[in-house]
Amino acid sequence: MEQRGKPRKAKVKLAFAFRKTFNCGECGRSVTAEKKIKKSGRTYTYYRCTKKNVICHQKYLEEQPLTEQLNQLFQKVALNDDLKDKFLREWQKDYKKAQTAKPSAKNLKQELKTIEEKQMRLLDAYLDQTISEEEYTKAKEKIINSKIDLKEKLKFGRKGNNWLEPFKEWILSAHQAVRAANTENLEEKRSFLQKIGSNFQLRRQKVACRLEIPYQKSAEKSQYPRWLGRRDSNPRMPGPKPGALPLGHAPLM
Numbered sequence: 050m051e052q053r054g055k056p057r058k059a060k061v062k063l064a065f066a067f068r069k070t071f072n073c074g075e076c077g078r079s080v081t082a083e084k085k086i087k088k089s090g091r092t093y094t095y096y097r098c099t100k101k102n103v104i105c106h107q108k109y110l111e112e113q114p115l116t117e118q119l120n121q122l123f124q125k126v127a128l129n130d131d132l133k134d135k136f137l138r139e140w141q142k143d144y145k146k147a148q149t150a151k152p153s154a155k156n157l158k159q160e161l162k163t164i165e166e167k168q169m170r171l172l173d174a175y176l177d178q179t180i181s182e183e184e185y186t187k188a189k190e191k192i193i194n195s196k197i198d199l200k201e202k203l204k205f206g207r208k209g210n211n212w213l214e215p216f217k218e219w220i221l222s223a224h225q226a227v228r229a230a231n232t233e234n235l236e237e238k239r240s241f242l243q244k245i246g247s248n249f250q251l252r253r254q255k256v257a258c259r260l261e262i263p264y265q266k267s268a269e270k271s272q273y274p275r276w277l278g279r280r281d282s283n284p285r286m287p288g289p290k291p292g293a294l295p296l297g298h299a300p301l302m
């Protein structure tokens with residue numbers, strides 16, 4: 050229903066980078082955002098569970114500590130320049146190997162074609178009654194087995210290369226994590242977060258999420274903060290706080 054002539058109140062939609070990104074870890078409702086102005090005049094943004102039709106005990110979390118937690122996560126999964134280059138070199142090698150392996154897939158297909166022709170000739174011979182049924186059955190069985198073999202090899206060959214693209218993507222985006230951790234742009238942080246994980250939750254003012262497998266691995270092996278390649282040796286640099294970012298499917302706290 051359209052209401053003509055009635056000027057709509059121009060509702061300014063405030064942009065909150067992480068609104069509806071998280072669900073509450075206690076009740077599962079979505080996490081919304083609000084802006085508040087303190088008596089001092091300082092504006093701050095906080096995120097909280099909507100607690101819609103439910104009893105929930107979760108407190109709000111300010112945007113600042115939320116962002117810091119995300120930065121820690123990004124630093125955990127990040128690859129620095131050196132590691133990126135190292136992995137890319139590895140990737141290049143594997144890629145070349147896969148490329149040179151291609152002619153063999155071509156050979157396999159040729160071989161398969163030859164066998165199929167052979168099968169046709171065999172059938173002809175049988176229909177012409179130049180071979181006995183017994184001979185035919187025996188030969189046919191052999192051909193069918195070779196065909197199965199070849200098809201398996203072809204299938205395996207294709208599968209063998211499938212990991213190459215995701216591997217490269219992981220290298221590049223894990224390197225991008227350094228940037229995501231350092232940027233002031235919260236939208237960028239959110240989109241990177243969504244790239245590396247899913248099932249984002251807030252519980253007890255802590256972020257939890259499920260990382261995609263390659264990022265899980267790099268987080269496990271994280272050598273943070275060494276990987277960040279920071280120039281200063283600032284002692285205030287936070288190390289990975291135990292329990293600050295529970296990874297895995299469910300919050301661990």
Ligand SMILES: [Zn+2]
Nearest residue numbers: 073076098105
């Ligand atoms: Zn809740």
